Amino acid sequence: xxxxxxxxxxxxxxxxxxxxxxxxxxxxxxxxxSSKSPTRKRRLRKQNLLNKTQAAIVSKLMPYA
Numbered sequence: 001x002x003x004x005x006x007x008x009x010x011x012x013x014x015x016x017x018x019x020x021x022x023x024x025x026x027x028x029x030x031x032x033x034s035s036k037s038p039t040r041k042r043r044l045r046k047q048n049l050l051n052k053t054q055a056a057i058v059s060k061l062m063p064y065a
Contacts, residue, residue: 010061022050022058
């Protein structure tokens with residue numbers, strides 16, 4: 001059986017923690033910061049974890065991660 005290819009779009013967007021959870025960057029943190037509150041901008045800087053269902057999908061896209 002041939003090797004599976006990693007979906008490069010997923011590899012650029014997601015990383016795995018040491019415990020196997022999937023980390024991702026939050027959305028809406030790219031532009032138009034003048035209309036966002038400082039609290040919201042501070043929360044958008046942090047990474048977030050995917051839930052179990054979405055993490056299973058991402059792990060199929062990244063078979064060797």
